[in-house]
Amino acid sequence: MVVQVVENRSLETLVTQKFASDFDLRFYHPETVVKDDVIRHVGAFLGEKMLQPRQESIWIGKNGELDPNYLSLMQNSIIYWRARGDELAANRFEHELLGMQNMMKLILTSYDVKESMPIVINASDPGDFYVDQDGIKKSGTFVGLLDHEEGNGWRYSIFSLPTRYIGLDEHWEMLQEFGNLQRTREMLGYGLENLTAEELVAYPVLMNSLVYQLDDLAKRLGYESWDRVVEMAANQMKLEQDDNALVRREAMIQDFTKRILRSVRDRESDIDQQALVNAMADIFALEAGKEYLGLGEEQILTEIAKMADLAKAERCGGFETQVTRFDYHKDYSLTEIKIAEMCSFRESIIARFASNPLAREARATGCGGSGSKLAQQPFNLIGSKYTFEVISPTFDYQYSYTDSIDTTSGEPNGMYPEGIYTPGHCRGCNTDRQKIWHTADGGCDCCTVCERRLAGGE
Numbered sequence: 001m002v003v004q005v006v007e008n009r010s011l012e013t014l015v016t017q018k019f020a021s022d023f024d025l026r027f028y029h030p031e032t033v034v035k036d037d038v039i040r041h042v043g044a045f046l047g048e049k050m051l052q053p054r055q056e057s058i059w060i061g062k063n064g065e066l067d068p069n070y071l072s073l074m075q076n077s078i079i080y081w082r083a084r085g086d087e088l089a090a091n092r093f094e095h096e097l098l099g100m101q102n103m104m105k106l107i108l109t110s111y112d113v114k115e116s117m118p119i120v121i122n123a124s125d126p127g128d129f130y131v132d133q134d135g136i137k138k139s140g141t142f143v144g145l146l147d148h149e150e151g152n153g154w155r156y157s158i159f160s161l162p163t164r165y166i167g168l169d170e171h172w173e174m175l176q177e178f179g180n181l182q183r184t185r186e187m188l189g190y191g192l193e194n195l196t197a198e199e200l201v202a203y204p205v206l207m208n209s210l211v212y213q214l215d216d217l218a219k220r221l222g223y224e225s226w227d228r229v230v231e232m233a234a235n236q237m238k239l240e241q242d243d244n245a246l247v248r249r250e251a252m253i254q255d256f257t258k259r260i261l262r263s264v265r266d267r268e269s270d271i272d273q274q275a276l277v278n279a280m281a282d283i284f285a286l287e288a289g290k291e292y293l294g295l296g297e298e299q300i301l302t303e304i305a306k307m308a309d310l311a312k313a314e315r316c317g318g319f320e321t322q323v324t325r326f327d328y329h330k331d332y333s334l335t336e337i338k339i340a341e342m343c344s345f346r347e348s349i350i351a352r353f354a355s356n357p358l359a360r361e362a363r364a365t366g367c368g369g370s371g372s373k374l375a376q377q378p379f380n381l382i383g384s385k386y387t388f389e390v391i392s393p394t395f396d397y398q399y400s401y402t403d404s405i406d407t408t409s410g411e412p413n414g415m416y417p418e419g420i421y422t423p424g425h426c427r428g429c430n431t432d433r434q435k436i437w438h439t440a441d442g443g444c445d446c447c448t449v450c451e452r453r454l455a456g457g458e
Helices: 035-049 068-083 087-112 168-178 181-188 197-201 213-220 226-234 245-265 270-288 297-315 336-355 357-362 448-455
Strands: 054-061 120-124 138-149 153-164 324-327 385-391 396-402 421-426 431-437
Touching: 035 054, 035 153, 035 245, 035 270, 054 087, 054 226, 068 087, 087 120, 087 181, 087 197, 120 168, 120 197, 138 168, 138 213, 153 226, 168 197, 168 213, 213 226, 245 270, 245 297, 270 297, 270 336, 270 357, 297 336, 336 357, 336 448, 421 448, 431 448
Parallel strands: 324 385
Antiparallel strands: 054 153, 120 138, 138 153, 385 396, 421 431
């Protein structure tokens, strides 16, 4: 589902632009952005990257009023993307809004005829819309259950169960198995005749009244039980066998929340804001790929700071082969050492994504994916020369850095002149590599990729 809080902007000034990101800072208003909202959105974003269930809530009025915050968000998203010429995005959001309105209709009709408050299932297939740069898709299933009465209406818990891509047919089979299609058709006044991603997400169905089927649904989607889904959603910060996971992920959420608030309130450029989103997406994807197992709060904050700098340099074209200019005070406090460190860190991130399919997959969420292009870089093609021209009121210099890559093997050269690097199996990344300094030769059985990871800050 899209995470957007839409700002009222002059639609006449908008230019044609395609929806390409699942977290867009332009939709926060500098004067009204609320910290608690950002924390919730960032936490949900991390949950999607981790393929973890999450729980949110929506209010349904007995008079047919849909939660005004949700309604405003979706209506403004439709207006915004249609004004920018992206009819595909506007159409998708219209169907997602219709799906929630149909869920409300099922709830109200059940109440009017004095039936028990229903459990509602909504299937979300990405279709051709929520697809990341690598063509990766993910599926989602949403389950709505009554939480409590509130005011003149009800507060419904919406459980989001992200899964690997299962496709339209399996989604529909699941609804046929667990849903009461006949009663749904009677209440909505129509059936699902045309199976498309958009029509599917707009057609929630009543779940069969047998409550134990929640367990069966959870198992069908790859979870241990429904109780386990609820537990994971309530505490998606936990990670088994990693005592630092809770603290580390909370630090991620808090740090990116602070960065987002500062970026929005300072009215940073679209380029800078997208760079921040890319940094967040890449950090969360690497967390999902278990690249940060065991890291504590200070270590992950250091990693975030370097990723934020790297993402901005990427967005500014800092790694093109031509000379790239940076303003010393406005953009970075760049020194020769920092430039070299940034290039080395970039190399280590490319290597991580290249060797970690879980991290690459996590870059594709239910909302299309975001992140830098680092996960798309072929590891054997990153030996280009990076030239930075740093402009300052007090000094002016150029600095060039060339990756130390063996173009034959596509792996980094060893960082230690005394090292003897030969093929073998690396104990660090559990991968066959061409350049490993074995213990028999005085090394530690680690490859040059792992050496660069450690140099990048682990």
